Amino acid sequence: MFYSTISILVGIAAFVDASCMHATSKLQRRVTPEGGVEVSTFGYTDLIGPLNWAALDAENSACTTGTVQSPINIDETIPITSEAPIINFPSVESAEFENLGSTVEVIVNGTTQFAGVDFELKQFHFHTPSEHRIHEEYYPLEMHMVHEAADGSGAVAVLAIVFDLSTDGSTTDLLTRVTEHLDEIATPGTVTETAALDFEELAHHLTTTPLFQYTGSLTTPPCAEGITFLLTEEPLPIDVATYNALKSVIKFNSRFTQNKLGNGNLLLLENNLQLGIETNAIHPSLAEAHEDPVMDAALALMSAIAAVH
Ligand SMILES: [Zn+2]
Numbered sequence: 001m002f003y004s005t006i007s008i009l010v011g012i013a014a015f016v017d018a019s020c021m022h023a024t025s026k027l028q029r030r031v032t033p034e035g036g037v038e039v040s041t042f043g044y045t046d047l048i049g050p051l052n053w054a055a056l057d058a059e060n061s062a063c064t065t066g067t068v069q070s071p072i073n074i075d076e077t078i079p080i081t082s083e084a085p086i087i088n089f090p091s092v093e094s095a096e097f098e099n100l101g102s103t104v105e106v107i108v109n110g111t112t113q114f115a116g117v118d119f120e121l122k123q124f125h126f127h128t129p130s131e132h133r134i135h136e137e138y139y140p141l142e143m144h145m146v147h148e149a150a151d152g153s154g155a156v157a158v159l160a161i162v163f164d165l166s167t168d169g170s171t172t173d174l175l176t177r178v179t180e181h182l183d184e185i186a187t188p189g190t191v192t193e194t195a196a197l198d199f200e201e202l203a204h205h206l207t208t209t210p211l212f213q214y215t216g217s218l219t220t221p222p223c224a225e226g227i228t229f230l231l232t233e234e235p236l237p238i239d240v241a242t243y244n245a246l247k248s249v250i251k252f253n254s255r256f257t258q259n260k261l262g263n264g265n266l267l268l269l270e271n272n273l274q275l276g277i278e279t280n281a282i283h284p285s286l287a288e289a290h291e292d293p294v295m296d297a298a299l300a301l302m303s304a305i306a307a308v309h
Contacts, residue, residue, distance in 0.1 A: 036189040040102035042221050050255045051267065053221045063223035064267045069258035070216030070229065071131035077260075078214050081230065084207045085159070086113040089121060089199035097181065101188035102220065103127065103253050104246070106178060108197070112147055112159065114230065119147035119157045128247050130162050131219050131254050132231055134212075139164050139235055140243055142254075144219075156218075157228040159206060163243075164235035171239035174202050179245050186249055202236070209234045219255045 030038040042048050042056055054064035062069070072078075089110035096107040103125040110121035123146050130142035139162040149155035163172065177195040184192040210233040217225040259266050 032189070036191055037098045037100060039188045040100050040220075043102060044252050044254070053223065054267070056221065060221040060223060062217065062225060063221060065265055066217055066223055066225050067259075067263065067265055068216055068225050068261050069223060069265060070219045070227065071133075071255060071257060072214070072216065072259075072261060073133040073136055073257055074212050074231065075135065075260075078212045080210045080233070081114075081213045083115070084211070085230065087199075087203040087206055088112075089203055091196070091198045091200075093196050094193040095197055096191060097178065097185060097194045098191045099185040099188050099249065100125075104182070104185065104250055106194060106197075110199070111150070112145075112157065114157060114228070117155065117157075118150040119155075120150050121145055121147050126246060126250055127219070127254050128243075128250050128252065129254050132160060132162065133257060134162070134231075134233065141238055141246065155226070155228070157230065160229055160231040161202065161206070162232055162235045163238040165243060166237035166239055169239050170237045171242055172201065172236045174199065175238055175242050175246075179242055182245055182249055205232065205234070205236055206230075214261060216258075216261065 032038060042053055044050065048056065050063070054060045054062075087110070089108070092108060098105050098107070105123050105125035107123050108121060112119045112121065125144055125146075127142045127144065128140060130139040132142060141163040143161045143163070145159040145161070147157045147159070149157075163175070174197060177197050180195040181192045184190070212229070212231040212233060214229055215225075216227055216229050217223050218227055256266075259269075
């Protein structure tokens with residue numbers, strides 16, 4: 001009975017954009033007739049915020065049930081890569097710069113070869129504060145460079161770079177160039193062009209400093225799993241003025257820290273707690289949960305509750 005209720009409720013839920021997948025073949029960018037971009041229908045506050053993403057669209061169920069979700073706290077269990085990626089991000093005279101409401105994003109091309117796989121850079125965007133924490137410490141800004149495998153397999157890899165505020169005014173030139181025309185896209189849905197972009201400094205950092213590697217998920221709906229993350233251990237600098245400018249347009253767009261990889265989804269565990277259902281610290285897969293009549297009922301009830309708003 002629960003499932004019929006859920007399918008109806010979920011079926012009428014709003015279509016949800018996915019900024020982390022934006023511009024990849026899985027979800028084409030959508031340009032409006034007015035020349036702007038469509039604004040994300042998920043957000044970071046209230047009922048469109050991360051606690052309720054699964055209720056926004058049936059495709060977002062992994063946001064509530066996935067067990068290898070991102071972002072995470074990087075602890076001693078997350079290894080450093082043994083090989084550096086091979087990066088080729090060509091300089092450009094300008095690049096399209098969009099305000100999606102959920103982030104600001106730059107559309108660029110480039111390639112990254114890692115672990116024998118060729119990935120194509122599709123876009124990069126920002127989160128403030130950082131989504132990942134490194135040994136519990138967060139950073140003011142995190143940049144995600146979203147790649148898709150060149151072989152068409154649909155595999156996604158994200159180069160993630162954390163930035164820290166400098167005390168001496170030093171900054172990363174790429175951020176200065178990207179944000180030169182930021183005030184032109186202060187309104188969600190608007191588009192402009194960046195100044196000329198040169199990735200040499202960034203590529204040098206990514207290929208000469210330690211990178212954490214793990215397999216997680218998109219940090220935005222649909223929270224799909226199997227995403228390769230390579231995350232810088234050492235932050236790059238950003239000056240206060242550039243940071244404040246980015247923050248004033250992006251606002252807040254950081255998903256809460258997810259459970260340790262392979263452990264239960266925090267939202268599922270929380271709902272089980274509220275329902276008085278005891279669960280192990282290591283949660284079974286969703287399929288296993290559905291085989292358990294008690295868990296199955298709990299999942300159904302949770303989805304029904306989440307879908308009614
Ligand atoms: Zn992102």
